[in-house]
Amino acid sequence: MLDEASLVADLSELLSDRQVLSGAAARRAYDCDAYTIQRRHPDVVVFPHSTEDVQNVVRFCVRNDVPFTPRGAGTGLSGGALPAEGGVVISLTRMRRILEVDIESRVMKAEAGCPNISLTRAVAEWNLHFAPDPSSQTVCTLGGNISENSGGPHTLKYGVTTDHILGITLVDVHGEIREFGGKVAGFPGIDLIGLIVGSEGTFGVVTEAWVRLTPNPSVIRTLLASFRTARAATQTVSDIIAAGILPAAMEFMDGSVVEAVEAAFNTGLPRNVGALLLIECDGDESAIAEIERTKQIAQRNDALTIEVSSDETQRAKLWTARKKGIGALGRLAPSMVTHDGVIPRSKLPEVLEFVYGVAAEKGLRVANIFHAGDGNLHPIFLFDDRKPEDVVAVVEAGERVMRRCIAEGGSVTGEHGIGVEKIDLLAEMFSPEDLSLQEDIRAVFNPGSLCNPGKVLPSQKSCVEVKLRSRPIPV
Numbered sequence: 386m387l388d389e390a391s392l393v394a395d396l397s398e399l400l401s402d403r404q405v406l407s408g409a410a411a412r413r414a415y416d417c418d419a420y421t422i423q424r425r426h427p428d429v430v431v432f433p434h435s436t437e438d439v440q441n442v443v444r445f446c447v448r449n450d451v452p453f454t455p456r457g458a459g460t461g462l463s464g465g466a467l468p469a470e471g472g473v474v475i476s477l478t479r480m481r482r483i484l485e486v487d488i489e490s491r492v493m494k495a496e497a498g499c500p501n502i503s504l505t506r507a508v509a510e511w512n513l514h515f516a517p518d519p520s521s522q523t524v525c526t527l528g529g530n531i532s533e534n535s536g537g538p539h540t541l542k543y544g545v546t547t548d549h550i551l552g553i554t555l556v557d558v559h560g561e562i563r564e565f566g567g568k569v570a571g572f573p574g575i576d577l578i579g580l581i582v583g584s585e586g587t588f589g590v591v592t593e594a595w596v597r598l599t600p601n602p603s604v605i606r607t608l609l610a611s612f613r614t615a616r617a618a619t620q621t622v623s624d625i626i627a628a629g630i631l632p633a634a635m636e637f638m639d640g641s642v643v644e645a646v647e648a649a650f651n652t653g654l655p656r657n658v659g660a661l662l663l664i665e666c667d668g669d670e671s672a673i674a675e676i677e678r679t680k681q682i683a684q685r686n687d688a689l690t691i692e693v694s695s696d697e698t699q700r701a702k703l704w705t706a707r708k709k710g711i712g713a714l715g716r717l718a719p720s721m722v723t724h725d726g727v728i729p730r731s732k733l734p735e736v737l738e739f740v741y742g743v744a745a746e747k748g749l750r751v752a753n754i755f756h757a758g759d760g761n762l763h764p765i766f767l768f769d770d771r772k773p774e775d776v777v778a779v780v781e782a783g784e785r786v787m788r789r790c791i792a793e794g795g796s797v798t799g800e801h802g803i804g805v806e807k808i809d810l811l812a813e814m815f816s817p818e819d820l821s822l823q824e825d826i827r828a829v830f831n832p833g834s835l836c837n838p839g840k841v842l843p844s845q846k847s848c849v850e851v852k853l854r855s856r857p858i859p860v
């Protein structure tokens with residue numbers, strides 16, 4: 386492979402020197418995403434301004450046999466954007482233009498580096514929004530959402546990213562610009578958009594996309610209930626779903642999250658509670674009756690307090706803990722790892738107790754904040770990454786929780802992807818035949834694995850530099 390100096394010189398000529406970053410800054414800032422346990426630094430980072438810039442970079446990488454890794458905002462939670470074999474990181478963050486809005490057809494075309502929230506802001510005056518709303522939405526990008534098939538609080542009712550993508554422009558691994566789908570739904574043939582969405586940046590670089598826009602509901606009611614125990618809250622979730630109610634969002638936060646939010650922001654949440662549930666019903670007037678029914682179910686599960694929003698200001702206040710919860714947890718420990726499993730919703734009470742048990746056994750603090758309605762579990766292990774024994778404990782605890790999710794008929798990821806984090810666990814979910822079929826499909830898009838190597842499939846293990854992680858390094 387070319388050395389760093391040659392890469393910088395050649396890429397600066399291809400783009401401009403203001404679009405190329407190297408040296409200590411690039412190495413430190415781009416050696417991981419929000420999963421900080423595994424790291425590998427890039428040789429160089431480039432910032433294309435257009436699909437043609439991306440095409441030039443990819444063609445250069447292919448000619449010189451240099452691995453390349455697409456990257457959005459780097460908020461991924463499974464190591465998807467870390468450059469597992471070094472090479473070039475292609476950061477899409479300067480491609481953030483809204484290209485076309487068609488209000489009548491309720492569609493929009495945008496560049497992949499647009500922050501998620503900017504799509505909604507661009508059409509707010511027409512009472513429309515982009516429905517996928519990861520909790521990182523103020524920074525995470527459209528390209529990252531597409532690659533991870535991201536969810537969010539409101540995807541319980543409105544569906545995950547794949548349900549809102551109509552067309553994709555992709556620079557493929559040969560450096561060709563390819564168009565899939567377009568402005569209208571229902572292109573015939575095999576659903577290639579369905580394959581690209583969720584491929585975690587291993588099928589090429591997404592540069593633009595047509596997205597669906599969703600009308601804002603005319604009525605929204607939000608309820609915040611507190612419970613003495615996490616079990617009472619998760620039982621409420623199961624009971625609401627069993628009653629046939631489909632809230633727009635149903636979010637769980639445990640006592641540790643409440644403690645962290647109150648220490649940071651003093652928002653007036655009830656103290657000394659086991660858990661909070663934030664439930665939102667929306668649509669037409671029927672949302673008012675639905676929220677009343679959820680309130681009754683929460684009361685039957687001995688809710689300690691229940692507050693229902695009657696206006697937008699109160700609604701925003703009730704959402705504060707959920708929106709600021711993960712950030713506030715940063716006060717409790719120097720490092721955190723957020724896991725992401727899925728279980729049948731009816732199993733939430735017992736699996737959550739299992740999570741607390743594993744944490745206690747390993748001597749770790751754990752906080753839980755997750756999209757309960759989807760059966761997502763996001764145990765956040767809090768630790769000190771300066772202590773190697775803590776890192777080992779966190780990795781082992783995470784694996785135990787994920788194995789329990791598999792045993793319950795669930796999955797090792799609901800929305801955060803496999804990346805490098807879950808690569809060892811995939812073989813426990815799929816048969817060798819299933820994995821080999823997935824490898825064959827990937828080989829069609831990415832023969833030779835120059836695009837984001839070392840990710841998703843177990844055969845793609847790579848030389849990730851494992852910082853502070855002392856279990857055997859996958860090679």
Ligand SMILES: Cc1cc2nc3c(=O)[nH]c(=O)nc-3n(C[C@H](O)[C@H](O)[C@H](O)COP(=O)(O)OP(=O)(O)OC[C@H]3O[C@@H](n4cnc5c(N)ncnc54)[C@H](O)[C@@H]3O)c2cc1C
Nearest residue numbers: 457458459460461465520526528529530532536586591800
């Ligand atoms: C506080 C916090 C809250 C979060 N909440 C949620 C949540 O509610 N729901 C949820 O699903 N996730 C959540 N996430 C995870 C994360 O924000 C999402 O996965 C998000 O979609 C990643 O977007 P990104 O731009 O940061 O992508 P990155 O982290 O930069 O990249 C993610 C993956 O996408 C690939 N990629 C990025 N851009 C492109 C592109 N243009 N073309 C091809 N591949 C590309 C990368 O190679 C990588 O594999 C959260 C993360 C944090 C830190």
